[in-house]
Amino acid sequence: MDKAGRKIRAAFEGLQSLWNNNQHIDLQSVETLTPEDFAVSEIACHGFPYQPTCLAYDPVQKLIAIGTQCGAIRILGQPGVNVSIRHPNKSSVIQLQFIFNEGAVISLCSDCCIHMWNIRLKRPEIVHSLRFTREKLTLMYLPFQSNWLYLGTEKGNVHVVSIETFTLSGYVINWNKAIDMSQKHHPGTVVHLSECPSDDSKLLIGYECGTLVLWDLKDKSVDSRYQCMQRLRSACWHCDGKQFMCALSNGSLMTWTMKKTTEPTDLVIPLSKLDCKSFNSAAASGAGNTKLPEVDWCTQRGSEDLVLFSGGTPFLNSERPPCITIMRGKSVSVLEMEHPVITFITLWDTPYITEEQDCSAVAVLLQNDLVAIDLKSEGCLCFENPYSMNIHDSPVTCCTYLSDCPIDLIRALYAIGSKQKKRGYTSKNWPLTGGVWSSSPSSDPELVITGHLDGSVKFWDFSSVSLQILYRLRTAKFFEIDESCVRTDLNLFSITHILLCAASRYLAVSGMAGHIVLFKFNRQESSAEVPVLQIQAFGSPLYHHVSPDKSPANTSNSAKTPPCCTNTSANFSSLDSDSCSSLAKPVSYYPVKAKTASTKRACGYQTDLICLNAWPSLSLPEAISAMALNSAYGLFAYGTDQGLVVVDILQKCCITVLETAELYGTGDATSLRSPKGGAALNEKIASFDISDNRQSSEKQDSATSFTRSNTASSENAQHSSKAYVKMASKSMSLAGKPPKPSPRERTKCSSDRESLDSPDMGFEEGVCYLEFIENSSRIEQLNGINLWVGTTYGTVIPVNIKLPEQEQRLDSPVQVTIAGITLTKQCGFILSIGFLDSQCNMLLPPVKFFKELDQENSLAKNRVLRRANTLVTSVDVEGMQSKSDTLDFSSSSSSSGTEKKEWNVAEQYIVICAERSSRVLSLSNLSTTLFNFKYDFPFVQASVITFNAKPIIAGCFSNGRIAAYSIPSLRPLIDVPFFPPNLHCLETVKFGHQGTGVYMCSPTELLKFAISAHFVQDSKDALGSLYLPCVMPQPPKTNFFKELFNINSRNTVDRKELFGESCGKPLKNVAQRIPMQTLSAEVSQKKVNTTNEVAKARLALHERGEKLSEVEDRTTALLDSTKSYADQMHEIMLKQKNKKWYQL
Template identity: 95%
Template structure:
């Protein structure tokens, strides 16, 4: 019997009834439960393996928190917002005070010490205690502090705070124990500098002025001692009243009244005359005997040609001299009605041996319609010299040789403190030339926009930069040495060579030698001279030439610099001058169509063969817009891209040093939207350069001078929506060839030789293209998922520009930065070895602003075919998307947690490179940093010039990494992770921060990798790798975002940052380096013999002791309070505790040593007794045997 088989019957003939819904649900629950158990089992095994791996990795960590300590090493640059200036004529030191409470003390070249008040109050005035190793500071909080500068790091030893009156100035006579303090109310107080206590001697304003004067005289603006009689004190009030006070009689000796407000006053060395500087630009001279009217009144700049202040270039030159010789410039009061003058802020009356007296003053220029530069005026007899300055004058001080005011002073120079510079003028040279400033105070000549720090720079690079930069020194300085010779250099050896590179708003790049504690300019590079701004640029608020990023490969001496206009210049070091055409690559705007067709009918049927504009066109190749035929050009409209800057036409002369090698011009999406460069990466061993923007990634071949690929950020995720990690064992790996896009580019120079007169730019239709097709077409390719058809035949994805938002998976990430378009923020070249096949080989790791890390595979041709064959770039489709915030740094480790650095090609001279080009075989291998490598790092970099197939016989050994296990360290704004490249699904270590990182780097410390960074609240942190264990977390930086963005960390625990717009500060997080840096600072104080004094007054010392001491009575209560030393600084207290502990340890060690010495002494005495007894016994034997005959023996 045969059963009928139908659609609704099984092969047995029974009807197939569908299972009930409840049965299907129960079966699904059973399967889900079984699946969860299986996954839990696998996860348990994986966690067990991860835990074992974590234990193994933690065992290699050797760093402890005791190895770390944070301290400032040195500060260089010009003091920010200076306020005052002081000079010690015996020690030859100068001190500068600032508004932020800092004091900079300068001596001979190399002696530069910066100190800061604890409360950061503005410094009003500084006063040296001549030849005593002390400085007294007057601050805006009505406190006076005495600093001990005999220490390598000066400290405050005394402090006194005034509570009732506000202090305005202070005056300390030479070799006097009493400090005079003027107040805002017009009183004068006296303080003993030996005990820092207030004296009962007070000069009240109502006793100093005339009884007929009805108004308050104002604040005290001048205090000085009479050179001929030290018992007379000249007090100047703001209203123009001057009083000569007799300290001994406590009465007024004479009064002088000026018709204008008083700004400054000074004595002649003879003590018979003094000069006043007034607010109407006049100078008034008085004699001690004649008090009714001045002996001389002059407006010094009244008869000068006012046009000289508006001459061309007056505001740009360091000094512009204008002299007039004629009759004495005495004018009547009526002459000032015709023209008004600025106040004379300060005046100084000094002498020169064998010459006429000098009168120096600042200000006093006439009010004109146009702006005039500030100036310093020198009056010598009948001649007037006006020295124009670049910046406003704060104050000045004459540099004399003797501290005695009664002696004729030989003033040879004057130090002028400007708002942004310190100038020393030679008064004895013809034309008053300037001294060349040995300190690095020109960091801010143009505002600093970015900086780069290399703590392990090769010494040969610094020498080469110094040799080239020595030819760039300015001319027009005096031949004399710098007048300040105080302090001594340190005898300790310097640290490793360190290099700091600063970028400026005018497009200049400066190289600084920051080895040890000194900062010296090496070389200056100007990038703006290569470009000119397009006339149609509408962004006048942007400085298009401003430097945004600097990248230096110290081994190969390649330098990459990016500007605000989106342009990038790649420089190559050359000791010889050259003149050649510079290759230019024009990169079009991301997401914009390459060309718009005039009409749809004229477009070719096959889109793969349609003429497209390449994403980049080297200017020296024939592949440009003019190379297209007329038919193609007629059917295409102008590109929508806009380039705000353009290269200057014609060959340019390249001076020795860094010379342009490649220029990349990035187009703006619109006239008002700049295309900013956000990250750069350079690898000389691979010959590749990559940079990222807010919209995508560009990879450039620096050997073939061509662009390899241009990718938008969304295109980095591959053909699919790869928002999570793709397992290599999933089904996607089988169709991996369908999801890999390959991009090839050939040498532009050979393409210009082989192609026809009409060049056609095509896109690749398959994942890999034929080599013959590349040699014939020489295609330039830009990846676009909208216009590229893949091998799998899948429909193309929409363009990223057409996507209104990211995918839901990426939007759900734990990141606070989802409100803007995803861009590239970090790039790193490295050669990886992993169990995941797609990660083996050379990779470019891309970090984005969404916290995503994406690897991009790079396939390099063989070394013999490197200049001929194209470089292939593929996207494996692996994505790490679990970070929090921007990606700040990425590091790589080997199986023993040693840091892996990308390979480099060492620099060779041009003639050596050409001669060895055929025989050289480049070994592309990672550099393994170990403790042995750190010891020989500097010697290798100075001796080795290039990698070769044979291993180096000396210095650091470059090991090829063949072990399969590698780890990746990802540091984001809010978290850090350590993952194995063989298992990217699970993080071995993960750590989240309470505050976001502003800057962070993966660096080495004692040959071990760490994460060092600064948080947004100003704290500095260091974390061990791989366990991410906190090593240090202390407050250090100011909570200023502009300062935190300039923090750069180097290897071995050092770093730099711009602590102000004009200062560069070096710090250390290494306890060993902090201790060694104290010995490298040198000393400010050097014991000197006091100059021979003139005839002294016998009653001077007696008067000082009897008149201003206890005989004056006790001071009033609550006028001034002494600040205890315990409350000055917690650091001082800690130092005392440490000192006490060290003393106790020393005493214990001394006691133990004494006991050991006693034991040694006892043993020595016993040995001496034994020796003596042995000698007596031998003497007895000798006597016994002496008289015996030979036959008796």
């Protein structure tokens, strides 16, 4: 008996050890990632610079620089050369100045600092900085091939700075020495500085009041003065150095000569019909034209001179169109712009101001765009901008990022999108050719999809460093706004969510009005009608009450329009009184209507299905909060703030509509429900039949009739198919029974299931995350296809999906069953859910590829559904059951519960990431949490991604920190500050696989970043080079006779002798040099990474010490057991030693 008991005990211990081994995860073999594998860095910034302020051009290197109000500088060259740098204090950039062909840029900021940037580096850095403390700087001017920088101040003084040492010279031009002694008022700020092209010892100084002074640098005196009757805005020289032109505040242009200083030689108000006959008269000052902010006087070989200016239009302020005016002789061309003009600069070929410029193009910096105009083309056509400056044509509302997009999808989008390109551009190439383009370090094709306020969706190729537009899709053209809509303040067509299945090319887009459009990619044009499903508001009546005077036959044959899923051909407002008396009128409002007319659809993404969700009231939108699509199952699910909707995209019908409280069933959901008891008590089965000739059953009085929407039929067509739904739930009220409690009451009754530390108490529970997956578990309810639902209360609920046999997929109903299992104890919204196999590898749902969709209409019986990621054990089971690749979905558990499928169960794990915590559980034992980690700050965005073929959790906190955690131990891998603490920016953060991501760093810019140390190291070469060694152009040749008779000969001056030590020391405390104690961004990032790595190393050392202590304890226990075993063996040996052989 004892021997049998020992055998039973040994067998029981063996089973228990087997179970424990299945639950144990070998972290050393599974988790191979270390903090050394992670580092955060910006890769590239694309889009238009937000809030631009100034523009600069290098004619030798062919580069353009744009400054912004937030302290950023964008340097652009040839297509692909795009570098963004930022000042450390983020002060507004007032002016930029290239040092021609030297690889340096000088920036003047609003904090009275000037900085010199070295752009020869792949990541430009500041090498010198100087701060003025007594005066506020307004502009700067650097002559060509000069080492001395002129600085104008708000007080009217002019200072000189050496750009070699960035020190202030003692040479100062004070305003009281420049103006006339008879002038009583202060001249104002310095608005213009320039040297005379023919004599570099003469400096033209323009003051705001209209006074211009030609200063002699050698004599330190005024050579001549010019006085305008209006305020001065800008001035420019002619290349001969004998005359200059001024732009005034009244929209007039004045031309002055060097010899005649009393009055201008010419006065023109080009955009006014006012005939000015007298110069500086009251008539000229009374012109109702706007100011001229900037003017430029340039030449063209073989043509007349060009005068370009902005502004000057004779319109009122409310009607003032932004424009650029080009004057060529007597002809005037006014080019109207779409956005306000910030500044412009002519793109000349040579840096020598004495040479006649062959100006061929002009770059115009607008408030929201950068335009280059071809001055030599007829009609002044624009160059096609190779940079992605039009991300913000309509404000970006959401974005999606695919870091592993199939290359054939990008090629298909490019082929279709190339037909959408705008026409009317000049045939010439982009005039900027500076820098060297480099390829992206990532070999995977990358795709970014942006949704916009006007309902448009744009596809961008992010595979290389430059961002390229591929395809544009407009969703607003499929809808029209209802006339009774009262929310005129909302942009109803604004895109809220975008979901793309890259394998099948299905695209789902949701809008602000609660509408969802499902698109299908088609290479050819089509003209089919679009099916439309109308989903009524949650909480509205779900049943039609049949009047007693009508027979069941009439009831079954009559065309009914149930409230949950209605036909668009039926209009409740047009029902007669008899229909209204027999049916309960639903409370629903649809702010937008789908255009159901058959129209020709262009190739590309074509509408496959439209879902319209009713608003709870006339002023309260029904917001879409989550979407999930699976092409292999042919199912689409989306969640709102009130519940869940599942749609069959193959049969074009609504499967089920459930409020969030109905997902729990009727019972206590505070802890894990018993699988058997929960299924028996709370099971809800929704079965559908699409047959047109299906008869009503005997239980039709307790069933809800759903009409499948089909907009392919017109108003007179009455042959639309019907889907009958049988709801077997006891929690739903039928006709004649007490109504179910309101959502608020159900929320109040089920408040026990909420986590005590959840910050989301106080509002109704909604759906915030959805995921389709096929699971294998020892819990019977989790075997098969599941739709995992995450709620705003931190609850995770699985919903079982049973598909019919593949031969009957388009005819048989799809069954949806609530599993009766609830996972609680989360903190905050559910942000992401991931699934792992027994080796902790990422599990992906099955997909159907695009090539297989072409065969879908043929109804082939042996249609293959390839899986993106299949368990090894599942493959073995399928291999034993069938030698074909066809998946059999009919073997799922029957609704009666009598038939059970035998599963070769392989361990799977679920990773739940919420706002304030993350958990890892086994699907075979959901009551036990394997790993748990709580955060100090809430997550704003988080995703379960793969990094070096290993799953991790990557996310961003509300304080702007970016973090990554290993799976399954949830060990911190990186946690550093990176994002701006701006909620609007953080909500757009999207993480991709292999450690890359994107986010909208401003309303007009899209920034790509990486958390991979290897990727960051390779990205340095991806930026290319801004500076290329170029030979300086030869100076213009001087005519022998002109030089002999000293005609137009250029006088030169030794500036080093003039501005050097001989002029004395500068005044104290006027300017001070900023010591370069601040490390560069790269060094600072390395310092932060080193600090974090040291902290993590200490943590790892502590963990190692604990493990060593455990090993030491185990070793001691093993030694003790070994010693006791040796003593027992010694005693047995002593007992048996003196016994004879016959006594044994």
